[in-house]
Amino acid sequence: MPHPFKVHRTAEGDVSVLHLEGFLDAHTAPAFEQAIQAELDASRSRIVVDGEKLTYISSAGLGVFMGFIEQIREQGGDLKICGLTPKVRQIFEILGFQAIYDMVDSVPDAVQRFVTSPTREA
C-alpha cells in the first residue's frame, strides 16, 4: 500500500503548517510525531495541522496531539487544527478535543487565530 500517510510542511510567516494526508493510525502516528518534534527542535511552536486530506484517524493519532500540546504551550505557542472532514472531526469531538484545541475551517483561519488567540490553556 503506497504512501498510507504523508506530512507536507509549509510556512505562513512564523507559523508552521503541517498538511496531513492519508490515514493516521497506530502504524503511521510515529511519522506525525516526528514531524511535530522537528518543529519543536527548531524552536517553532506556532503550528497549524491541516487535516483536509486526512481520511482517517484513530486514538493513536489523537494521542500525538495530546502528547505535545502542553510542551508547545509552555514554549508560548499553540497547535491549531483546521480542515477536518466531518468523519474525522467526529472522532475529535467524541473525545472532547474541541475543549482543548482551537479547531477552525481553513489554514488562513488557523493562521489568523494566532493573531487573535496566540495560545490557549489546556
Add this chain to the structure above:
Amino acid sequence: MTSLERTLTLTVPSATEHLALIREFVANVGSQAGLGDDDVAKLELAVDEACANVIEHAHGHDANKEVTVRATFDTATLRIEVVDEGEGFDPTAVPSTPVEQMVHDRRTGGLGLRVMKSLMDEVSYEILPGDRNRLRLLKRIQK
C-alpha cells in the same frame, strides 16, 4: 424468529502495519451485514482500537503472535471478537480519566477503550487463563 448467521474470520501477524487490512476486512463485513456507511466507519475505528491495543499492550509488538478478528452477524446484530494470545489485561477495568487531565499528565494512551465504548452498543472482555483473551464488540443493525 431464527435467522441465518454468518461468521467470517481474519487472522494476521500482530503488527500495526496490518491495521489497514483489518479495517478493510471489517468494513467489508459491516457492509455485508447491512450497516450504513456511518456505522461501518464506527465499526472500523472500534476494531482498529481493539487490535491496536492487542498489538501494543497484550502482545508487546511481538509479530510472532497473531491477532484474530472474528465477525458473526445475522439480521439483527453484528458481533466482533478480537482474540489475542496475551497475558490477559482487561481494558474495561481501566478507570476513565478526563481528557484535560490526560493532556496535563502528558498521557497519550488510554483513549482506545473510550472510543470503542462511544462507537459500539456493547463492549465486554473475557480472559481465559492459559488459553485466549477475547474482546467482544456488538453493533445492532438498524433496520
